[in-house]
Amino acid sequence: MTGYIVRRILWIIPVLWAVVTITFFLMHAVPGGPFTQDQPLPEGVLDALNRRYNLDEPLWKQYLLYLWNILHGDLGLSFRGDRDVSELIGQGFFVTAQLGLLAFFFAAIVGMALGVISALNHNGPADYAGVFFATAGGSVPSFVLATFLIIIFAINLRWFDILGWGGPIEWGDTFKASAWDLNKMVLPVISLGVLPAAYIARVTRASMLEVLNQDYVRTARAKGLRERMVVLRHAIKNAMIPVLTLMGPIFATLVTGSFIIENIFAIPGVGRAFVDAVLRRDYAMIMGSTLFFAAVVAVANLIVDLLYAVVDPRIRYGRS
């Protein structure tokens, strides 16, 4: 097990290196540079800017320099405002993580509840409603859902405010009540959470149905256990194993943010920062956010694989 964990952690390094390399050369292949504009900059200014951001070196040198710098924890400077990329990502991620975590809890609770209810009422009306939600929710993109939610609840009914993020923007504000505006957080969280909720509901239902047909559930019933105990103690616990594998990728995508939801609701998160960075050819920022996303995804998948072994004793890593 320890050997497996070590190997998995070490494997993250070449993956991140590949991500950095691919992104670096792709990004420099994007036509136009960061200082390309309609009104060309004076020669001297352009030279000075290029020197400041090491853009005057040949590409391979820039690449090696970048690798050297990230090994020392330096993600470089954003061309926008000359600010530290790690600082900008940290700021954006603080907001995105709030949104992502809330959406994740929403998805997990709603998805599992619907899945379990569907399975317990197999082929009943509640099951059909659940399956419909799982199918429809899984195929309506987040921004279409967001659009309808905004039109109905923000514009017509005026129940919720939109635009901007209701949570704290700075770390220091976390415990200030005035920094929280729950009203603004409802619609983005629902828009982001319905799709993963649908996935979770679908998998939970299938897994519950399978577990409920197992012999040990029949045994539990046969020995006279109350149905509630059978479901809670024997069925749900075992049915959650396949759901858990889904949680990793879902958690990673939610927490690394949804570009689109952040764009619609004007939420200052990392997703929005990335789109802006590509539009502005903000090289250091593109590299920094890509690397950050990839690292989060890799770590989330690793944690899920390990959790898997903890939850399901039948799985043993490291032996073949």
Place this chain on the structure above:
Amino acid sequence: MKAEPQLGKLVDGEFLERGLWSDAFRRLIRNRLAMAGLVVLVLVAIIATAASFIDPVERYDPYRDQDYGHIQEGPSGSHFFGTDNLGRDNWSRVLEGVGISLQIGIGTQIVVLVIGLTVGATAALGGRLGDNVLMRFTDVAYAFPDLLFIILMRAVLSGRDWPIIGEPKLQIIFAISFVSWTTIARLVRGQMLSLKERDFVLAARAMGATPARIVFQHMLPNSLGPVVVAVIFGIPLAIFAEAALGFIGFGLPPPTASLGRLVSDGYNFIQVNTWVVVFPAAAIALLMLCFTFLGDGLRDALDPRFR
């Protein structure tokens, strides 16, 4: 009531043959949701195609017919879906967008299918080295958030007038395909690896069939079921990716009316006229829903164990 003819029995002097596909087809036809999805898709595709050839279907030119006397209107007899901020007809613009979405959704899956089948089969049949390379590559591909890579690829390809790839629609198709092919490749690889060990392949080899015959005659057809399902499920994902690109401004250049751009343009006026957003957004949802229903039906039909 006529008795169902039995499999493997002689019927009118001929063996009644019912293979995997015809069996699956019968199950698919009985699936109401999948059939509803298929019917709606065919209808929408016919209307969208007709709109680009027949004027009475399109009714207005999606770009040139600007009527400043009728801007930001709701649905009416003369403008089914209302008009936008320049007085352009939303019906014709949404139909144009639906056509683009269908082209990109299906086009992407064709590219993905070609790449995925080739790479997956090569990895499974081409020995350890090829297999290792593919698996490591998909590991890296999994580490990239999909949309992020699509945005980068799109930015790389944009504005280039290379032959063939210079066409913006193809650029988007390639940008999306580059991300999606790994799923199919892994699927094909898994299928091929398990089929390689099956008795009927061994039998074919024992009877002296050439490797090419074994692959194309015996293994490929048997591995196609899950691949077809994955391809159908890939279409709504590609439609979503295209709409998302259009929405954040990396899609087809204006004035092309792709659905994502229509939604994002409509957002500027959402306080004035919600209809501008409602119809394209509903069109995206409708397309994706129908393809998903169809995919669900196909999966159940091809693999009746999974329900």
